[in-house]
Amino acid sequence: MAGAYSLNGAALTLANQAVTLTFINPIASPNVDFSFRRFWCGQSAATTYTGNQRVQLNTQVTAFPTLVNVAPAKLANIDAASVISGNTTGAAGTSGVNASAEGAGAKTVIWADAFSPANGWLLVLTPDEYIEMGAGSANGLGMHFPVAATTLSNWSFGCTWVEG
Amino acid sequence: MSSDDSHLLIGRALGQVWKRENKTESYVTIPPALIIMDSDGAVWTVGLRTRGTEFNVLRNDLDTGQFCERIEYLNGVVRLYGRDGTRRLSRSRRHII
Numbered sequence: 260m261a262g263a264y265s266l267n268g269a270a271l272t273l274a275n276q277a278v279t280l281t282f283i284n285p286i287a288s289p290n291v292d293f294s295f296r297r298f299w300c301g302q303s304a305a306t307t308y309t310g311n312q313r314v315q316l317n318t319q320v321t322a323f324p325t326l327v328n329v330a331p332a333k334l335a336n337i338d339a340a341s342v343i344s345g346n347t348t349g350a351a352g353t354s355g356v357n358a359s360a361e362g363a364g365a366k367t368v369i370w371a372d373a374f375s376p377a378n379g380w381l382l383v384l385t386p387d388e389y390i391e392m393g394a395g396s397a398n399g400l401g402m403h404f405p406v407a408a409t410t411l412s413n414w415s416f417g418c419t420w421v422e423g
Numbered sequence: 424m425s426s427d428d429s430h431l432l433i434g435r436a437l438g439q440v441w442k443r444e445n446k447t448e449s450y451v452t453i454p455p456a457l458i459i460m461d462s463d464g465a466v467w468t469v470g471l472r473t474r475g476t477e478f479n480v481l482r483n484d485l486d487t488g489q490f491c492e493r494i495e496y497l498n499g500v501v502r503l504y505g506r507d508g509t510r511r512l513s514r515s516r517r518h519i520i
Contacts, residue, residue, distance in 0.1 A: 265471075267437075269437065269438060269439055270439050297471075299457050300457070301436075301437075301441075301457040301458055303436075303437075303439045303440060303441045303442065304430065304440070304441065304442040306444075307444075334471060372455075374455065374456070375456075377443065377447070378447060378451050378456035378457065378458065378459075379456055379457025379458050380455060380456070380457055381453060381454040381455055381456065381457040381468075381469070382454065382455065383454050383478075413439075415437050415439055417437075419471065
């Protein structure tokens with residue numbers, strides 16, 4: 260089993276608080292490893308765009324966010340379905356988007372940035388920077404807004420990874 | 424696509440309609456920006472297809488057939504930087520040259 264997958268949210272309204280946009284928790288070992296390649300987020304429509312929005316990639320080992328159940332999409336039809344499935348809990352082997360509540364578990368920031376909501380944010384990791392998460396790593400990887408967005412509606416975001 | 428009162432520029436990207444009151448500022452570059460809105464209301468971004476270190480270039484969610492490493496908006500002109508050198512949208516906005 261090997262393939263490339265994405266997890267997406269489109270034109271969603273965020274909660275007025277710090278929000279995990281995407282959350283992927285690799286499956287228990289033994290199984291395939293995950294190698295994350297790309298993250299993006301942007302706001303498709305707002306009346307005004309003011310200031311910058313902070314964004315983080317972080318790992319979390321327990322007390323995960325409460326998410327909207329979204330399963331990974333495969334990027335090539337020939338690939339098998341992802342080994343993980345959508346769920347609201349963020350538990351191992353699951354994925355979800357647009358958290359309605361952040362879990363109490365500590366988040367370890369591994370990438371922090373800020374961007375103009377008018378232009379959006381696209382992070383394409385170089386081969387040296389690929390974020391590798393092994394099966395059974397006991398870590399979930401989230402893309403996270405540490406502060407609430409100024410305008411909460413019409414956010415689109417996602418990430419891609421390779422399983423194998 | 425038609426405009427509305429608060430959004431003069433309306434295009435498409437990521438399967439969504441994108442609305443902006445103003446075109447993107449000069450020197451904005453993809454990546455790290457996600458989109459460029461040009462003065463025609465067209466949204467430029469990169470797709471998921473790659474060719475070495477280059478990405479396919481999307482305009483209003485349609486593949487332009489071009490690949491590049493960076494898209495930059497400079498003085499109202501969309502420019503593509505890649506292994507083939509620099510290309511830009513023609514004055515008629517119909518060709519990439």
